Amino acid sequence: MASKTININLKIWRQKNANSKGSMETYKLDNVSTDSSFLEMLDQLNEQLVNERKEPIAFDHDCREGICGSCSLFINGEAHGPDRAVTTCQLHMRKFKDGETIYVEPWRAKAFPVIKDLVVDRSSFDRIQQAGGFVSVNTSGNTIDANAIPIGKAAADKAFEAATCIGCGACVASCVNASAMLFVSAKVSQLALLPQGKVEAQQRVLNMVKQMxxxxxxxCTNTGACAVECPKExxxxxxxxxxxxxxxxMVSAE
Amino acid sequence: MSKSAILRSSIAKKYWMALTGLFLCTFLIGHLIGNLQLIFIHGEEGRRAFNEYAYFMQHNIFIKVLSYVTYISILFHAIDGLMLAVQNKKARPQKYAYNNAGANSSTASRQMALLGSIVLIFIVTHMVNFWAKMHFEHIPLHTYEVTLPQQTNPEMVYYTHNHSLIPIQVDKVVVVRDETNLYLENTDLKLGEGYKDLHSVVMAFFGQSKNGFVTNSLALWATILYVISMAVMAFHLWHGFASAFQSLGLRHKRYTPIIAVTGKLFAIVVPFLFAIIPVLIFIGYVK
Structure with a gap:
C-alpha cells in the first residue's frame, strides 16, 4: 500500500518545569506519513521546532515497541490515543484524518506531577512496588528453581496476564478519579496467584494499598475506563x- | 491492621459503599411492595389496607430495627460517598483540556456522586412530605365500624381488656369516631385505635383530594419531580448494583454476567414501578 501523507494541527501541553504554569500551544505539521508512529510524528515536529530555533517538546519514550511502559500521552481525550490495546509508540498516524486537530496532554493526576511538557513523574508507582510488589527469596547460594514448584495452568495464565502490566499509568490517566487500582491490582494478583507469592500475600496487599x-x-468507582484504555488489556x-x-x-492479618 | 483502615482505606470505603448500597436495594424492594398497594387495591379497601400497613410499618419492632439500619445506611452511604467524591476531585487537580471519557466508560458510572446527591435531596424532601408527617404531625385518623362476623354469636362480641374477655352486647357496639381512639359509647372501654390516614395524605399530595384532605396545589410539580428523581435513581442503580458486587470482590465468569443483567433490570423496573404510582394517582386512575 502506497504511503499517504496528512497535514495536521496539534494542540500540545507545554510546561517549562514542575513549578511553572503550563498551557496548550498550537502547532501545524505538514507531510506526516500515515505509516509513522505517533512518536515519530512528534520527532518530526521537534525537528521542525529545532529548525525554527524553538524549544523541542519533551516526552517520555524508550523501547518504542510497546513493552517498556515509558510513553504516556493523553491523545484526543484518551490514554495512548483512540486505538485499543496499544501504547502511544504503537499508535499509527493512519488513525488520524487529514486536517484533524489532535490534542496531546500529559497524564493528569496529583500523584503524577508534570516535570516538563508531556513528561510526568511516575515514581509513585515505584514506591507502591517497593511497598510489597516482590517476593522474598533466599539468594545465599541455595536458590530453588522456581519451575520446580507445580502451578496449575489456569493460575499460571492469570498470573501471566496480570504480569503483562507495564506500569505505564494509562489506568490512572483514564480514570475519572485518577485511581491506581488497576495497576496495583495487577501487581497484587500476579504474585497472589502463585505459590511463591502466597507467603507474603496478606502483608503485601495491605502495604501496597496503604502506599497507593x-x-x-x-x-476506584468501577467505571471500567482503566481496563478499556489499558494497552495490555x-x-x-x-x-x-x-x-x-x-x-x-483486613480481617485476619496480625 | 490499624483500626482506622477499616474506615479510611480506599478499598474498605468501597466495601462500605457496596454493603450499604446493596442493603438499600433490598429496602427499595420492600418500600416498592408497600407502595404498590396504592394502585393494586382500590377504593375504601385500598385505603384501609394501606393505612393498616403504614401503622404496622411504624409499630412493628422488627421493622423498627430495620428502619434504623436503613437510616444509618442512607447516612453512611451519603457521607462516605461525598467524602470519596471530594477525595477523588483532589486526585486530579488539573483537568484535561480535552477528555473523551465517553469512549471508555458510561456517563452514569462517572456521575455517581452527582446522581447520588440528587437522590439524597429527593430522599430528604420525600421524608419531609410523608415520613415526618407520619411520625410527628397530626394526621386525621381513618376509623371504621367494626363489622361482626355472622358465624359467631350474633348477640355478643368478645373484646379483650386487661387479659380478660369482656362480652359486649352487639347493639351497644357503636364505634365512636374520635381523633385518637375508639371507645365503646358512653364508657371508657377502649375498643381500638384508628389508623393515621396516610393513604389520603398521599392521594391529596399527588392531586386526588378526598376525606376532607386539601389538594396539593403543586401536585403536578410533585409528580414531575418524583418521576425525574426516579429516573436519576435508575441511572444511579444502572451502575451501582453490579458495581457493588465488584467492590466486594464477587466476580466470576459464570455469575458476573447474570449480576450485570439483573442490575440493569433492577435499575429499570424498580424506579419505573415507583414512578408510575404518583402518575396514576395524578391522572385519576387510582381514586
Whole structure:
C-alpha cells in the first residue's frame, strides 16, 4: 500500500518545569506519513521546532515497541490515543484524518506531577512496588528453581496476564478519579496467584494499598475506563481479586 | 491492621459503599411492595389496607430495627460517598483540556456522586412530605365500624381488656369516631385505635383530594419531580448494583454476567414501578 501523507494541527501541553504554569500551544505539521508512529510524528515536529530555533517538546519514550511502559500521552481525550490495546509508540498516524486537530496532554493526576511538557513523574508507582510488589527469596547460594514448584495452568495464565502490566499509568490517566487500582491490582494478583507469592500475600496487599492511598491516587468507582484504555488489556478481574485479598487480609492479618 | 483502615482505606470505603448500597436495594424492594398497594387495591379497601400497613410499618419492632439500619445506611452511604467524591476531585487537580471519557466508560458510572446527591435531596424532601408527617404531625385518623362476623354469636362480641374477655352486647357496639381512639359509647372501654390516614395524605399530595384532605396545589410539580428523581435513581442503580458486587470482590465468569443483567433490570423496573404510582394517582386512575 502506497504511503499517504496528512497535514495536521496539534494542540500540545507545554510546561517549562514542575513549578511553572503550563498551557496548550498550537502547532501545524505538514507531510506526516500515515505509516509513522505517533512518536515519530512528534520527532518530526521537534525537528521542525529545532529548525525554527524553538524549544523541542519533551516526552517520555524508550523501547518504542510497546513493552517498556515509558510513553504516556493523553491523545484526543484518551490514554495512548483512540486505538485499543496499544501504547502511544504503537499508535499509527493512519488513525488520524487529514486536517484533524489532535490534542496531546500529559497524564493528569496529583500523584503524577508534570516535570516538563508531556513528561510526568511516575515514581509513585515505584514506591507502591517497593511497598510489597516482590517476593522474598533466599539468594545465599541455595536458590530453588522456581519451575520446580507445580502451578496449575489456569493460575499460571492469570498470573501471566496480570504480569503483562507495564506500569505505564494509562489506568490512572483514564480514570475519572485518577485511581491506581488497576495497576496495583495487577501487581497484587500476579504474585497472589502463585505459590511463591502466597507467603507474603496478606502483608503485601495491605502495604501496597496503604502506599497507593498515601500517594494521593483517587478511589476506584468501577467505571471500567482503566481496563478499556489499558494497552495490555489488564482485566477488572484483578481489581475484584485485590478487593477479596484485601478483605481477607483486613480481617485476619496480625 | 490499624483500626482506622477499616474506615479510611480506599478499598474498605468501597466495601462500605457496596454493603450499604446493596442493603438499600433490598429496602427499595420492600418500600416498592408497600407502595404498590396504592394502585393494586382500590377504593375504601385500598385505603384501609394501606393505612393498616403504614401503622404496622411504624409499630412493628422488627421493622423498627430495620428502619434504623436503613437510616444509618442512607447516612453512611451519603457521607462516605461525598467524602470519596471530594477525595477523588483532589486526585486530579488539573483537568484535561480535552477528555473523551465517553469512549471508555458510561456517563452514569462517572456521575455517581452527582446522581447520588440528587437522590439524597429527593430522599430528604420525600421524608419531609410523608415520613415526618407520619411520625410527628397530626394526621386525621381513618376509623371504621367494626363489622361482626355472622358465624359467631350474633348477640355478643368478645373484646379483650386487661387479659380478660369482656362480652359486649352487639347493639351497644357503636364505634365512636374520635381523633385518637375508639371507645365503646358512653364508657371508657377502649375498643381500638384508628389508623393515621396516610393513604389520603398521599392521594391529596399527588392531586386526588378526598376525606376532607386539601389538594396539593403543586401536585403536578410533585409528580414531575418524583418521576425525574426516579429516573436519576435508575441511572444511579444502572451502575451501582453490579458495581457493588465488584467492590466486594464477587466476580466470576459464570455469575458476573447474570449480576450485570439483573442490575440493569433492577435499575429499570424498580424506579419505573415507583414512578408510575404518583402518575396514576395524578391522572385519576387510582381514586
Amino acid at each position: 492511598d498515601e500517594e494521593g491516587f483517587g478511589n 489488564i482485566s477488572l478481574e484483578n481489581i475484584a481479586r485485590m478487593n477479596r485479598e484485601y478483605l481477607k487480609a
